[in-house]
Amino acid sequence: MTADQYGCTAAVLDRTPDAAVVSNLGVASYVLAAVRHRPRNVYLWGSMGVTTPVGLGLALATDDQVTVLDGDGSTLMGLGALSTVGGVDPPNLVVVVFDNGGYETTGGQRSHAATTDIAAAATACGLASWRAETDDGFADAYGAAVDHDGAALVVCSVAPVDPDERPPFDFAGVAGRARDAIAGR
Numbered sequence: 001m002t003a004d005q006y007g008c009t010a011a012v013l014d015r016t017p018d019a020a021v022v023s024n025l026g027v028a029s030y031v032l033a034a035v036r037h038r039p040r041n042v043y044l045w046g047s048m049g050v051t052t053p054v055g056l057g058l059a060l061a062t063d064d065q066v067t068v069l070d071g072d073g074s075t076l077m078g079l080g081a082l083s084t085v086g087g088v089d090p091p092n093l094v095v096v097v098f099d100n101g102g103y104e105t106t107g108g109q110r111s112h113a114a115t116t117d118i119a120a121a122a123t124a125c126g127l128a129s130w131r132a133e134t135d136d137g138f139a140d141a142y143g144a145a146v147d148h149d150g151a152a153l154v155v156c157s158v159a160p161v162d163p164d165e166r167p168p169f170d171f172a173g174v175a176g177r178a179r180d181a182i183a184g185r
Helices: 005-015 027-036 051-061 072-077 081-088 118-124 135-147 171-183
Strands: 020-023 041-043 066-071 093-099 128-132 152-157
Touching (some): 005 027, 005 093, 005 135, 020 027, 027 066, 051 066, 072 118, 135 152
Parallel strands (some): 066 093
C-alpha cells in the first residue's frame, strides 16, 4: 500500500501551518503549490540533490519549524547531506522523503530506493527516522518527527504523481516572496 503525496503534503501544512517548507525540483514542488500555495513555501525548481542542504541552512538561520519535502532520487543523489544534518542536529528540521521508486520528473527512470534503506541510512547518520506507507501512518510519523528533540526524517512510500500537473503562478516572484516571508518582512 502507498500513501497519497497530496494528502501527505496537506498533513504537513495542517500540522505545521507556520513552517517554512522547502520542496524539491519537480513533483514535490508541484504538489505543494497545488495543495496550498503560500508565502512560506520555498520551491526549488530544477535543483535536484540540494533540497535537504537548503532546508538545513534555513533551519540553522531561524528558530521556525522547517520541513523539507524531498524525493527518493534527490535524497540518494545527496545522501552525504544526511551526515551533516545528523552532525548539526537542528531541533527544528524534519526531512520528508517521498519514495515513489523513480525519477518521475525526468521521465520515470527507476531510482535505487528499492535497494537502499534511506531511513536506516538516516539513522546511521544520527537522525531519528520513521517510515510510513499510508496517509494516516504518515500523519503520525510526521507528528512524531516534529515533536522529536532533534533533526528527524520520515520516508513515505507514495504512488507516482503526474509531473505534468503544474500549478499556474508567477515563478519569477517566488524566491523573493519566500525570502521576505521567512525573514518576517
